[in-house]
Amino acid sequence: MNSSIITQTGFAHLTDLPCITLQHGNATAVVSLYGGQVLSYRPAPDVDKLWLSPLAQWHNQTPIRGGVPVCWPWFGPADNRVNPKQGKLPNHGVVRTRMWQLVNQHAYSSRASATLEITVENLPHHVGEVTLQLQVILDSSLTINLCCNTTLLQQAALHSYFAITELAQTRVQPLPRQYSDKVTATTVSDTSEQAIFNAEVDRVYPSPAASLQILMPQSAVNLSQRGQDAAVVWNPWLERSQQITDLRDDSYLEFICVETARLQLDNAAPLNLTQQIKAAS
Helix, strand or coil: CCEEEEEEEEECCEEEEEEEEEEECCEEEEEECECCEEEEEECECCECCECECCCCCCCCCCCCCECECEEECCCCCCCCCCCCCCCCCCCCECCCCCECEEEEEEECCCCEEEEEEEEEEEECCEEEEEEEEEEEEECCCEEEEEEEEEEECCCEEECCEEECCCHHHCEEECCCCEEEECCCCEEEECCCCCECCCCCEEEEEECCCCEEEEECCCCEEEEEEECCCEEEEEECHHHHHHHCCCCCCCHHHCEEEEEEEECCCCCCEEEEEEEEEEECC
């Protein structure tokens, strides 16, 4: 099976964005060098499993809304342990709005792979340089691996936006029956192992399974994950969608986020976080 990797300028309406495209057989994946961010995964032509906001921007230190943003070295607002001086820091870390470097690429008959890298100096809680590496592998699935060999306090998430067709009929399973509900700031015990979407959903599920499914009326996506201690499930619903400038009012009907995350800050440790996306046959 033929594989290739090409560099290109622009994807979708982001016409001046530096990107690379991995191709393996009929499958393609597009990765932005800005943010080290997968923007598209098409296991077959014209069937994109990821969602990119039509209002997404990338200039002026703006994170790209959609695809698979890389959150690192903190998730959401920076915890005191990674922000000891209580400075004003961007949500979800510092690498979503920086340029990464393509450091390795291979096109084999069995797969295409590309490795991106970024070095960050003097984090608020760590002096010196830290290197973060993102490997993207395209074969019969899409595998995204985020790795940092430095031992430090670090959170990370692969913040995947999945394209859906019917939000009311979309399910994520199996999930732990207890979760932290960020909408109500409570811990919830559920009777179901499924997440459904009939209001704003912003949940952190501790100790999720290694395999999850996104079920939709006409299709499904299988997720495999490693190195995680949490899964985050998010949909902004109407009111939040109206408040977010790079979403359309009805964008919430088009995606859900199912994020592979490592959120512990109890111990300094290296990072090795993986999410694999496979269209169910």
